[in-house]
Amino acid sequence: MVALQIRDVPEDMRDRLAAIAGERGQSLQAYLFDVLADEVRRRDNLAVLEGFSAGRYGARLDTADVLDALRAGREERDAALGVPGGDE
Known part of the structure; x- marks a missing residue:
């Protein structure tokens, strides 16, 4: 060292x-x-x-793909938790 x-x-x-x-x-x-x-x-x-x-x-995702996946995952999580939807 x-x-x-x-x-x-x-x-x-x-x-x-x-x-x-x-x-x-x-x-x-x-x-x-x-x-x-x-x-x-x-x-x-x-x-x-x-x-x-x-x-x-090997990743060919663009920013829009990542944002769409995040949005979908959050909506799925919120639905499972019973969180009311709304605009972010």
């Missing part, structure tokens, strides 16, 4: 980050590790989503 160092971090920013970490019951190092891991995970998710939109995974 490697160590990273960030230089020239203003004290007020460091204090705020430490406070956020404390609110979460984490050390500053553990909190910043989670922040970095979340950023990497988001980038990975974006790459997968871009792959779907480009049709790389």
